[in-house]
Amino acid sequence: MAGITALTQLCPPPGQAMNSHWQAVEASLGMSLPQDYKQLADRYGPGVFNDYVHVYHPQGMTEFVNLTGPMPGRIRAQLRKDDEQGTHPVPYDPETLFACAGTDNGEYLFWITDPAADPDHWRIAVNEARGPGWFTYDGTLTAFLTAVLGGQAQVPLFPAGLVEPSARFAPARPVLREPAPLAGSRPVDTRSIRSWARAHGYAVPPRGRIPLGVRDAWERRKPTE
Template sequence: MTDLTALTRICPPPGQATGIRWDTIEAGLGMPLPQDYKQLADRYGPGTFNDYLHLFHPHGVTEFVNLTGPMPGRIRAQLRKDYNQGTHPVPYAPDTLFACGATDNGEYLFWITDPAADPERWRIAINEARGPRWFTYDGTLTAFLVSVLSGQIHVPQFPHSILDSPARFTPPHPTLWKPEAPSDTQPVDTAAIRSWARAHGYDVPPRGRIPPAIREAWERANRP
C-alpha cells in the first residue's frame, strides 16, 4: 500500500483530483518537487488537515498558503537571519529548508532539500513557533501526514488534541472581508503585532509603520 493510499483511507480527500502543471510550477520555483507531494497536492487540492495543518499548495487561495507565493522565501530569510545572528537555533543550513506547510500555532513544516537534485530523499523538519525545539521526520511529507494523523508519532510541537476527532481534510472557503470603517476601528497594540509577526516568520521593522500585508495577516489570524 502506498502512503497516499493509506492517507486517503484514514482521511478521505474532498473530491476529484485537481490538474496541476507541475513542469511550470517546478520551473517557476527553480527546483524539482517530491513525487509524493505532487500526487498529494493533485489528490487533495489546497486545504487543511484536522483544522490545524495547512499545506502550501500551488493553488493556495492566499499568499500565506501558496507554495509559489512569497511565504517560503520570507520564512527562509528569517531563518537565515536567525542562523547568522544566533537568535534562535536552526539545526540545518537555512538555504536547504523550504517551507511546505504551517500550523495554526505558527510552526512551519519544511522540506530539508538535501540532496537538492534528489527530492525523493528529502526529509521533513518542523520548528517551534515560540521556542527552540525542532523535530525531524525521516520520510516523505505524505508518510509524515499518515504517521501524525494515525497517531503513530507525536510531534512535540503539536497539541495532543489534534487527534480528538477523526482525521479530516477541509478545503478552503474564501470569504470577502471588508475592513471596518476608520471610525469603528479599535486601537491595537502594535508591539503585539510585531511580536506575532516575528514568531510567524515575517521581517517586521522594529519601529514605524507596520506593513499592510503583515497587519492584514495578523487581523485574519486574530479575528474572533
C-alpha cells in the same frame, strides 16, 4: 503511491482530483518537487488537515498558504537571520529548508532539500512557534501526515489532541478580500531583478514569475551590487 494511498485511506479526500500543471510550478520555483507532494496536492487541493496543518499549495487561496508565493522565501530569510544572529539555533543549513506547510499555532513544516537532486528522499523538519525547538521526521510529507494524523508519530511541538476524534480534511474556501501585506513587504521592480540576475549568471525568463531561488539571491545581494 503507497504513501498517498495510506493517507487517503486514513483521511478521505474531497471531491475530484485536480491538475496543478507541475511543469510550470516547478519552473517557477526553480526546483523539482517530491512526487508524493504532487500526488497529495492534486488529490486534496488547498485546505487544512484536522483544522491545524495547512499544506502549501500552488493554488493556495492567499499568499500565506501558496507554495509559489512569497512565504517560503520570507520564512527562509527569517531562519537565516535567526541563525546569523543566534536568536534561535537552526539545526540545518537554512538554504536547504523550504517551507511546505504551516500550522494554526505558528509552526512551520519544511522540506530538508538535501540531496537537492533527489526530492523523493527529502525529509521533514518542524520548528517550534516562538521557541528554539525542532523536530525531524525521517520520511516524506505524505508519510509524515499519515503517521501524525494516524497517531503513529507524535510531534512534541503539536497539541496533544490533534488526532482526536479522527483524521479529517477541510477544503479551503475562496477569500473575498486581499490579505493585508506582511510588515516590511514592498513592491519590487522585476526588471531590476532580471537585470541583476543576468549580470550575475542566473538564468531568468524574459517574463512571468521569477524563480524563487533567484529572488532569494537578489534579496541577499550586497548593497553595492
